[in-house]
Amino acid sequence: MSRNDSDNDVVRRSPSLLSLQDSAINTIVKNIGGYRELITKKISPPMRKILFDEAMRRKEEIGAYQVWVALPYLDQHRTTERFTTEDFSTIFHLKGKRGKNMISEGCVSMEEFLQYLIDFVPNLRQLIIADPRTPSTWLVHRFNFKKVQLAPLATDLLLKMKNLTHVTITDVYIQFSRFVSVCRESQNLQLIKTNTILVDIEPNSIKQFLTTLESKFGHQEYDAVKYPRRIGVILKKTDFDEPCRQAKVTLLNNLHDLFPSLTKLHILAQKELLVVGDTHSKRNRLLNILRREGGTLKALCLTYIWPEMNITFNHISEHCNDLEFFELIKSSLRHDDPITYFGKLKTFKWNETDVCPNLQFLDSHMTDIDLTVSDSSMASFTSLREMDIRLLCRFQDMAAF
Known part of the structure; x- marks a missing residue:
């Protein structure tokens, strides 16, 4: 056989080899949640990157929970700087509003999710915690379930993420006293915003706390439309000499002197x-x-x-x-x-x-x-x-x- 014939034979067989690789990737991805430790033992880092990208692309098809349990072994998040709960909204355990036995199919708590970030995403800079009650093909309508609230343990875990610079909490409850802890103790924080802070302290204490943060966050926004039950706050570091403190208030309730x-x-x-x-x-x-x-x-x-x-x-x-x-x-x-x-x-x-x-x-x-x-x-x-x-x-x- 001449060299040209040999080269042509390799070319003819390449599609078959590629198809075999694609078939293997497809098989692993469809069952990726069951491989776990085998991923790191049997699969090389370059191939793990391919598996990770394919699993994230097909997350809805194969199930977010399968991808979630495999993430620690795909180890792509070691250098990740941004993470959002919106990518895995269906994995969260939710409690029903009506009937004690009504629960979602998700089985991961917010605390478990945050602990994962501490263990496997050491370079995390930006974190988005959003309402996981998003309708999908298998989740009952979001309004059948209670809104998620960050427990004290969850805010303690946030404080362990030393590199965090941006935190967004959307339609997830957090008590004002716990919000205070995050703002005070997160040394690298440049921006934090949430629209659902439960008011659990006196109005004078709210104003006193926000006033103490003026030197740290030159831009402050307050939303008191839902006061006295809850308020929204955005705190942001700026380079401007002039501070910006803006508020949205309503005449529907007796608004206290809440803000600086x-x-x-x-x-x-x-x-x-x-x-x-x-x-x-x-x-x-x-x-x-x-x-x-x-x-x-x-x-x-x-x-x-x-x-x-x-x-x-x-x-x-x-x-x-x-x-x-x-x-x-x-x-x-x-x-x-x-x-x-x-x-x-x-x-x-x-x-x-x-x-x-x-x-x-x-x-x-x-x-x-x-x-x-x-x-x-x-x-x-x-x-x-x-x-x-x-x-x-x-x-x-x-x-x-």
């Missing part, structure tokens, strides 16, 4: 029309918030402020002297009197009011605005550079134009 001095604030009343007897209390709550927080605000947004609440532009300017950004969303403010002071305001937006206001308070000295008016009641708006008014409604006074 704010620079940005979004206040929501309620979408529905005010009921009789409710107007006065909500007006007072709004004014109390402005009185308490307005002195440090640079940006303010008001949503669903109805005409019946009798809030004027002067109420805003009186309490928010340093305001640079002001936005109204589906809100109506009175402007019967000349507006006294908005000297630092640079941006004003008014979007989708229920009943369009009389716009004669707009002053013609502002450039880049295609409205010609004669009234000069906005002469104090000396710094205004941007205005965006979108009024999708009927007009009360067309003569204003």
